Amino acid sequence: MTSDRFSSPPLGVLFGIAATFFALGITVNVVVLERIESEARTFVAAVVVNAATTELAYLAVRDAGGGLLAALIAGWVVASRFGLLAASLGARITVGRTHRLAIALQSFDPNVGLAVQHDTQRDVIRTFWRVTAAMHAGWWSGTIVGIVFGNVIGDASAWGLDAVFPAAMLAIIGNLLRDRAGLVAAVIGATVCVGLLGVAPAGVPIILSVGGAVVALGIPTGTKK
Amino acid sequence: MSWVVVAALAAGVALQRVVGMFLGGRLMTRYPSTARLASLIPTAVVAAVVAQLTLTDGTSLDADARQVGMAAAGVLVWRRAPFIVVIVTAAAVTAGLRAL
Numbered sequence: 001m002t003s004d005r006f007s008s009p010p011l012g013v014l015f016g017i018a019a020t021f022f023a024l025g026i027t028v029n030v031v032v033l034e035r036i037e038s039e040a041r042t043f044v045a046a047v048v049v050n051a052a053t054t055e056l057a058y059l060a061v062r063d064a065g066g067g068l069l070a071a072l073i074a075g076w077v078v079a080s081r082f083g084l085l086a087a088s089l090g091a092r093i094t095v096g097r098t099h100r101l102a103i104a105l106q107s108f109d110p111n112v113g114l115a116v117q118h119d120t121q122r123d124v125i126r127t128f129w130r131v132t133a134a135m136h137a138g139w140w141s142g143t144i145v146g147i148v149f150g151n152v153i154g155d156a157s158a159w160g161l162d163a164v165f166p167a168a169m170l171a172i173i174g175n176l177l178r179d180r181a182g183l184v185a186a187v188i189g190a191t192v193c194v195g196l197l198g199v200a201p202a203g204v205p206i207i208l209s210v211g212g213a214v215v216a217l218g219i220p221t222g223t224k225k
Numbered sequence: 226m227s228w229v230v231v232a233a234l235a236a237g238v239a240l241q242r243v244v245g246m247f248l249g250g251r252l253m254t255r256y257p258s259t260a261r262l263a264s265l266i267p268t269a270v271v272a273a274v275v276a277q278l279t280l281t282d283g284t285s286l287d288a289d290a291r292q293v294g295m296a297a298a299g300v301l302v303w304r305r306a307p308f309i310v311v312i313v314t315a316a317a318v319t320a321g322l323r324a325l
Contacts, residue, residue: 012307012308012309013308016307016309016311019309019312020312023316035226036226041226044228045231045234045235048231048232049234050238051234051238054237054238055226055234058226058230058234072230072233072234072237075234075237076234076237076238079237079238079241080241081270081273081274082242082245083242083249084245084266084270085266085267085270086241086246086249087245087246087249087253087266088249088253088262088264088266088267089246089250089263090245090247090249090250090251091249091250091254091259091260092263093250100246101243101246103246104242104243104246105243107242109274112267113268116263116267157323158323158324160290160294160315160316160318160320162319163295163315163316163318164312164315164316166274166275166279167294167295167298167312167314167315167316168308169275169278170275170298170299170302170311171298171302172271173268173271173275174302176267177268181265182265182268185266185268185272186269186271186272189268189269189272190272190273192273193274193276194276194280194281194286197277197281197284198284202284205273205277206270206273206274206277209273211269212265212268212269212272213262213265213269214262216265216268217261
């Protein structure tokens with residue numbers, strides 16, 4: 001656990017997260033709009049589903065000829081990591097039900113990943129909401145740009161935008177990887193996930209990556225030199 | 226993706242977040258030994274997401290310029306480069322290689 005580098009996310013980090021979600025908003029919504037051909041539904045889905053991977057998983061299964069129920073299940077399962085992230089954050093905070101519910105509904109990888117790096121509840125919650133605000137500023141503006149200018153932008157991967165999200169996630173857990181236990185959790189979690197792709201149903205490899213955290217419990221905490 | 230599907234996806238995702246927060250969080254709070262597990266889970270899950278988005282096309286291993294971009298990002302993270310430098314470099318390297 002550390003709070004030196006991210007005691008309060010610096011503006012540069014918040015700007016980077018907003019930029020990441022701006023790129024993600026464009027990338028995802030260009031794809032979704034192309035598939036469902038409705039600006040209104042693309043926008044509402046971006047806002048209320050509140051999970052880009054869920055939308056993409058649903059469309060991927062439908063594109064592959066899968067049935068409605070199979071596509072819905074795939075969409076739900078890939079979002080299960082948000083439940084795990086919410087649980088890990090829920091164990092760190094003691095706030096009222098309404099506040100807890102609001103935090104639950106906004107639990108994503110970056111805001112939980114950065115929040116849990118703090119020791120005090122005040123810092124955890126402050127970091128969570130600041131990162132959440134940055135994420136939404138980027139996501140909403142990127143969604144609008146993706147829907148309005150999707151035809152002009154074309155293939156977002158030609159701009160390297162598909163590398164932005166994983167790079168941002170890597171930067172977010174970079175601090176945690178300097179701890180031996182964190183490194184073990186990450187390496188095993190990533191290995192399990194990649195190893196099970198194509199074997200296990202969509203989303204399940206991500207759930208089973210939690211095994212990395214379980215194994216890392218046996219590793220003493222300590223910063224790598 | 227009909228309106229009903231949008232609603233169903235939204236409800237399923239929200240339900241998992243709420244269950245995770247209220248049930249999972251409560252279980253972890255009740256058993257203090259799980260506190261460390263709670264702090265390690267995000268690392269394992271986010272690393273898995275990074276690996277999946279970097280090394281695969283979603284279903285199988287895939288060789289792509291994105292991996293070179295992510296390698297550059299990895300070096301910058303290791304060297305503690307600013308966040309914005311990491312993501313801009315990853316995108317620029319990936320796009321540059323694809324343009325070749």
